[in-house]
Each structure stands twice: as structure tokens, then as C-alpha cells.
Amino acid sequence: MAEHGWDVLLLYGHPWRKDFFRCLVNVNFSGPYAVAALMRSGEVTALASHPWDADLVAPALNGAATFAKDFAAGLHRFVPAGATVAVAGLELMEARFVHALRDGVGAIPVSATSQVEELRRFKSAEEVECLKRAADLADRGYQRFAEVIEPGMAEYELVADVEGFLKSNGAEDNFMLIASGGTEVTGMKPPTERRFQLGDSVTTELTPQIDGYYAQICRTLVLGEPNSQQREAFSIFSEARQAAEDLLKPGVDIADVARVQNDVFRKFGWGEYTGLKYTRVRGHNLGLHPDESPYVLEDVHYTVRKDMVVIAHPNTYLPLSGYMVYGDTLLVTENGCTALNLAERKLFVK
């Protein structure tokens, strides 16, 4: 703050993006909006748009949490006039709130988003413990997924069961996508009413949240005996995932973590399936948001450092098998990386 000349750093959150707020005040608010303020003196206060959230946050801040049903009016009064204000999450903030801040302090606040994101990339020991617990729950959630699935069950019925399991075991939230079928399946999406059939390839990514932190697991399961093409595809995904994990360590360009995965597909003649037409990213950072930057892509350059938590997943469509997924949450260590997930590394069969 001193280097940038900021008097007040605001960390903004709404239901989809609580992460900036929670990186300073790790409380799971449930109303529409909340903002935390860090003063140069080190004092922290918070403003919530719902009184229940103010009640929840107050004990964490020795009572320094208030509530404003009219959040714009509350923001107008929240920071001292004339202060230089920076906002982490400014881009996400509703324009009317930015204007309320402008009217309160006399200038449009500046964005602190990239600076705070950079701070968040490297996890403390306490944060790593949360991520380990989230990864453990992801493992158990996938075990439940594999136990419960059966032909005739609808995708949304399976997701309902897994969701209930994760919540029963302490998940605050969970990001989950699913797909099922054969080579016609090109990507994952929310669950549908489609019923599983013998021979289906069923893909999912589970991303439970514990104490604010998300860990992810990606696995593929075949109902019945996998055919030779499903097995062949899985061996390619397995080699690509391993190539990423072998490379990931401090000092590596994240672009190369994508490249080594894609090189495996190229080696087998499937290079065209590593582009945006068939896949999104080859992994991403994890933390208080389930899809943090840097993304693992060949055109994203970022030097990996110790204590980053990343998932490397070569998820894509192949004509052999349809869409397939495979990946674990990885902690970057001194000399390499270690998987936080302990679930079996295999093509699951039921």
C-alpha cells in the first residue's frame, strides 16, 4: 500500500466471487455483497449488505463490521473523504458501487486486483492445510461418485448424491461439471436428465471448498468394460498428466507445463485436439477461487514459484473416446511438486 500510495485497500466480494474479501477476512458471507477495508495503519473493518453477515463477520474483527441494506450508500460513508482508495475486485464491482465510492472520496478508485492476486498465488502453511483437507474431501467425494453411479441413474441424481455427501462432510461449496456418453461428448456441463448406459465414459471434475479453499480432482470412469479406444485414450492422458507433474517446479515457465502435455498428444498424432476448439486450459491455479490465474496455456508465461497450488489437467476431446479428464491438485515444492489428492490414478471402471 505504501509503495502504491494507497490509503485504503478494499477487498470486494459477491456470491460468485467471495475470494478477494475472504483473503483478508476469511468468513463465508451469504448475502449479496461484502467489502473489507484495510487501512495503512493495519486496522481492518468490514461492511456487509445483510445483517446476518455483519453478525458473522464481527467476531473476526473485534466487532468492526457494519451492515448497510443500501450498500451503495454504505460504501459512500465507508471510507474517509479524500483517501486514495484501491479495490481488489474493482472490475467485478457493480458500477453503481464504484460511483458511490467516487462520490464519497472524490475520485474513482484504482484497481488492486492484479497485486492482490499475485499475493494470493503463494500459499502459507495454514492455507496449504486447508487445501489438503479440501483435496482429501475431493478424493472421498470421487470415491462416493464411483460407488454410487450405475446404469439407469440420471446425471443430476448422481450429482445430487455427491453434493449431499460433500456438504455432509463439511464442504462450503463445490464446483462440479459432468458429462457422459461416447465419442459424441465434446465437453462437460451441468448435469442433465440423461441416464447412464453401459459403455458410457463418465467424466467429472469435483472441486470442494473447505474454509474458503478449493481443491480439484478430475477423473474418468467407464461403465462396464472399457473398449480398446477408451484404454488407448486414457494412456495418452496419463502420459500427459505425468509429463506435467514431472516438469512442474520452481523456475519453470507455466507455458512449458502446457507444452509438455500437448507434446504428448502431438506425439500420438492428436495435436489438433490441444487447441481452444476442443479444450479450454491445461490447468490453472487454485485457492480461494476454483479457477485462478495463471492458466496453464502455451501462450501464458509465468514463472512458477514454490508454494503455488496448481492443477495440471490435459482434459480435452479425442475422437478415440470423446471428452476425457484426468488431473490432481499439485503443491509446488522446493524441487518439484507433490499431489494433494491421493485418489487412485487410473481409468475407473464400474
Place this chain on the structure above:
Amino acid sequence: MKRGLITWHKGELPPQAFETRLAAAHKVLSDRELPALIVYSDVSRSNQGRYFSNFMPYWNRALLVIPREDKPVLLCALSPRVYPWIKSVTILEEIKPSPNLTQRVFEMAAERGWKRIGVLDEGGLPFDLYSQLHGGDLETFDVPFADVRPGPDEWELPMYARAELLTREVLAAELPHGVGLGDHEFVGRLERRYRLAGAEDLVILIANGSSPAPPAGAILRPGFGVAVALEYRGHWVRVAPGGDAEFL
């Protein structure tokens, strides 16, 4: 997050509902001499786009563009690989891949000769999109949601009633068995039943000697309360037996 069953049952919400809503939007545009209306949508603010098209993003952001004299177009940052699914659960026929949403708006405006455009609840736009939209030559005009939707229509009311009935039925079945359970376990039971019944999204808070809050690893005591916000096919209801009505 949106991970429940997102679907479109035309017996519940007939295409006529969307035609009527779009006609109301067209009339407002005509009255204000605006050629189009844009509607913002993301994971936590999907209701307005859903109202006009049944589109609900499970991830990422989108803009629904409603031309005054044409069918709506979705500008979408999601992968084209999920467009068939989007088309299967919405009225949308045209989806434009739009990694940069405002740039795509400017391109559409240039193609169609639009110099001005309506923005539904313009002050509610995320600040980055608001700034980008105001950085071009397109003149924008705020259109309050209440101007195109004065109140719930004949198709919404039965959906809200269905959502409320579903919410209350599950609570009635589970509340008597809650005392002595862990709050996480209790919330997990509700979550499973609601998702099986078709809930798209849920927020469940527990009042266990304090204000309603997310479960915290406590054992439920006699007199505990529950506040449930549930989304059923785009229609949110909030139910809190014995709760604080002012904030529900």
C-alpha cells in the same frame, strides 16, 4: 454454485412466456427509440437473462442482446462446445463466441448501424464492462428492469409456488429429525433431497443459537432454525420457518 438440473420443460414455461416478455422489451425499446437492449448475466446474477431467454450461465459471464426487431442473440464467453446444450435449454438460436463481450457488442452495433443502445440496469454492470461500454462511440441508456417487468407474470407465479412447495416439503420432512445431528450432516441431507427434486442452486443457513449462518460444525440444538434460498428453474424463493421476515 449452479450445478443442479438446468433444464427447460415447456409444459411449465411455454415458449409463449418468452415471446410475451420479449414483446414487452420490444415495446419499451420502441417507445424510447432504442434499437436494442443488452442484458448482463453471470453465475450469481442470472435472473434477468433467464427471464427473457431461459439462459443461465453455470460459469462465466454473458450478454443477451435483444434487438428491437429481431431475435435475441447471446454473446457468450463459454466454449462453443457447450452451445448445443445451451440451445437445448433456452429459446436461443444464435450464440456468438465472445471472449471480449463489449468488443462483440461494438461489432454488432457497427454491423447493424446502431448508434445508441439500452442497457438493462446499467448501474448493475460490473465496472470493467461498464467502463469498456462507455469507452466506445455507442451511446448507452439505462433501462430499469421494472420498466420491462412491472411484476411477476402469469408463468412466473406457478413456478414460484412450485419452488416454495418443494422447499417447504423437504423442510417439513427433515426438520423433525435435525436435533442432535451435526449441522453439516443436516445441510447435506437437505442438499441431496433438494437437488434430487430439481433445485439448481441453494443457500442453506442454520440458526443454532445465533443469527442464521452457514454450518459451522456444531450439533443442532432444540429450537434450531433453517433459512433456505432455493432456485428452481430460474425462480428463487426464500423460506425460513419462524425466521426474520424482513430480510427474506
